[in-house]
Amino acid sequence: MSSTHDIKDIQLAEGGRRRIEWAEREMPVLRSIRERFEKEKPLQGVRISACLHVTSETANLMRTLQAGGADVVLTASNPLSTQDDVAAALVSVYEIPTFAIKGEDNVTYYKHIRAALEHKPHMTMDDGADLVSSLFFIAMGRFDRLEPSLAAWAQGLSAAERQSLLDGVVGGTEETTTGVIRLKAMEKDGVLKFPVIAVNDAMTKHFFDNRYGTGQSTIDGIIRATNVLLAGKKFVVAGYGWCGRGLASRARGMGAQVIVTEVDPLKALEAVMDGYEVMPMLEAAKVGDIFCTVTGDLNVIDGHHFEVMKDGAIVSNSGHFNVEINIPALEKMSVGKPALVRPFVEQYTLKDGRKINILGEGRLINLASAEGHPSAVMDMSFANQALSAEFMYKNAAKLQKKVYSVPTEIDAEIARLKLEAMGVQIDTLTEEQVKYLASWEEGT
Numbered sequence: 001m002s003s004t005h006d007i008k009d010i011q012l013a014e015g016g017r018r019r020i021e022w023a024e025r026e027m028p029v030l031r032s033i034r035e036r037f038e039k040e041k042p043l044q045g046v047r048i049s050a051c052l053h054v055t056s057e058t059a060n061l062m063r064t065l066q067a068g069g070a071d072v073v074l075t076a077s078n079p080l081s082t083q084d085d086v087a088a089a090l091v092s093v094y095e096i097p098t099f100a101i102k103g104e105d106n107v108t109y110y111k112h113i114r115a116a117l118e119h120k121p122h123m124t125m126d127d128g129a130d131l132v133s134s135l136f137f138i139a140m141g142r143f144d145r146l147e148p149s150l151a152a153w154a155q156g157l158s159a160a161e162r163q164s165l166l167d168g169v170v171g172g173t174e175e176t177t178t179g180v181i182r183l184k185a186m187e188k189d190g191v192l193k194f195p196v197i198a199v200n201d202a203m204t205k206h207f208f209d210n211r212y213g214t215g216q217s218t219i220d221g222i223i224r225a226t227n228v229l230l231a232g233k234k235f236v237v238a239g240y241g242w243c244g245r246g247l248a249s250r251a252r253g254m255g256a257q258v259i260v261t262e263v264d265p266l267k268a269l270e271a272v273m274d275g276y277e278v279m280p281m282l283e284a285a286k287v288g289d290i291f292c293t294v295t296g297d298l299n300v301i302d303g304h305h306f307e308v309m310k311d312g313a314i315v316s317n318s319g320h321f322n323v324e325i326n327i328p329a330l331e332k333m334s335v336g337k338p339a340l341v342r343p344f345v346e347q348y349t350l351k352d353g354r355k356i357n358i359l360g361e362g363r364l365i366n367l368a369s370a371e372g373h374p375s376a377v378m379d380m381s382f383a384n385q386a387l388s389a390e391f392m393y394k395n396a397a398k399l400q401k402k403v404y405s406v407p408t409e410i411d412a413e414i415a416r417l418k419l420e421a422m423g424v425q426i427d428t429l430t431e432e433q434v435k436y437l438a439s440w441e442e443g444t
């Protein structure tokens with residue numbers, strides 16, 4: 001692809017610009033980084049290919065990288081998460097090449113990843129590791145693992161061209177839990193070819209983004225798609241990790257009776273002590289009215305669970321990939337094709353007449369039918385992205401082909417800036433306290 005963009009409609013740009021500016025009001029930390037980047041240009045001439053959800057918050061991250069001197073290209077990290085008006089504004093107002101269309105099919109999704117690779121990045125920025133995994137498969141000549149049209153393009157490159165694509169990258173960053181898990185698996189298998197910073201592992205990321213961001217926006221997505229009343233409903237949360245904790249607490253706050261399913265005894269115990277009912281999915285499936293998976297795992301809701309679900313059950317996912325609900329199994333158990341009964345609600349009819357409603361094709365519902373995380377949490381996540389990109393570019397030569405945590409100083413600085421922006425002051429240790437906390441001699 002030689003074009004500078006592939007988006008739905010450039011005419012949507014004005015609405016997108018307003019939305020980006022609205023988000024910016026809630027992103028003071030990222031704004032302060034942008035102001036510094038404008039002066040210092042720490043990313044001057046650095047080509048960055050970003051594969052992220054194309055939302056108004058991401059647009060503000062792209063503006064920040066651009067202000068730092070980077071030459072940025074943006075592609076979607078999920079076929080359903082793009083805000084088309086934001087994509088239009090990125091292209092026409094901010095002159096950032098963008099390749100993303102809400103509802104794009106798999107072929108288009110990977111055509112857009114190809115555009116990100118054709119940018120010959122010095123750095124990658126991923127949300128789910130689709131960009132780096134495509135790059136590694138290309139460099140390794142593992143064309144069978146690529147989407148066919150991307151494979152055909154890659155096979156048209158010489159071995160030297162494929163290698164130079166990889167050699168050009170000094171490092172990357174990764175946004176989400178699932179991406180970090182994939183990257184750590186790559187590191188273990190020896191196929192990770194450059195250092196990557198796991199932005200997700202920063203405390204100022206997952207404490208807030210995964211918990212409060214996913215918690216609120218997933219409820220928002222379910223409500224926008226269905227308009228159901230949560231009060232009094234049995235709401236099943238699969239997975240009590242960072243996202244699950246946030247989702248469970250927000251569902252309870254809306255009056256739902258929350259049931260948690262887990263595979264980790266510690267997390268399950270925590271859920272019990274937090275006051276939730278905990279049971280296996282097969283039991284929860286019989287009683288639940290609304291289901292949401294947030295595990296990062298495969299087939300968490302499977303055929304045998306659909307077998308016992310109540311008529312009218314609402315089933316959704318907010319984990320990264322659309323594999324948590326086994327939709328192919330549901331298709332096989334259903335009569336005819338599902339009916340689109342509302343936008344983002346597909347109703348499957350089982351052979352005994354029961355109806356099961358799947359939201360947003362099983363893709364992350366907070367981005368499919370709502371707007372993703374509120375800007376105030378993405379402020380911290382993307383401040384981590386911007387500062388990690390700066391850190392990576394400065395230090396890549398010293399780093400190994402490993403997954404690195406965000407440096408603790410960056411985490412602490414973001415927390416400090418966020419508190420400052422919120423007008424919250426805290427105490428500082430006195431000299432006496434510093435000494436006391438560092439000594440072993442003081443006791444009873």
Ligand SMILES: NC(=O)c1ccc[n+]([C@@H]2O[C@H](COP(=O)([O-])OP(=O)(O)OC[C@H]3O[C@@H](n4cnc5c(N)ncnc54)[C@H](O)[C@@H]3O)[C@@H](O)[C@H]2O)c1
Pocket residue numbers: 176177178179206209210214238239240241242243244261262263264267294295296297300318319320321364365366373
């Ligand atoms: N929707 C969003 O915007 C958004 C935001 C952040 C993260 N995510 C994604 O959400 C997923 C979860 O992220 P997290 O940070 O909460 O991860 P986490 O590792 O903190 O939690 C996942 C939990 O799921 C549990 N689990 C695994 N398999 C299970 C199964 N079969 N049944 C029940 N529980 C199971 C694990 O034991 C763990 O406690 C990931 O895919 C992540 O990428 C989505």
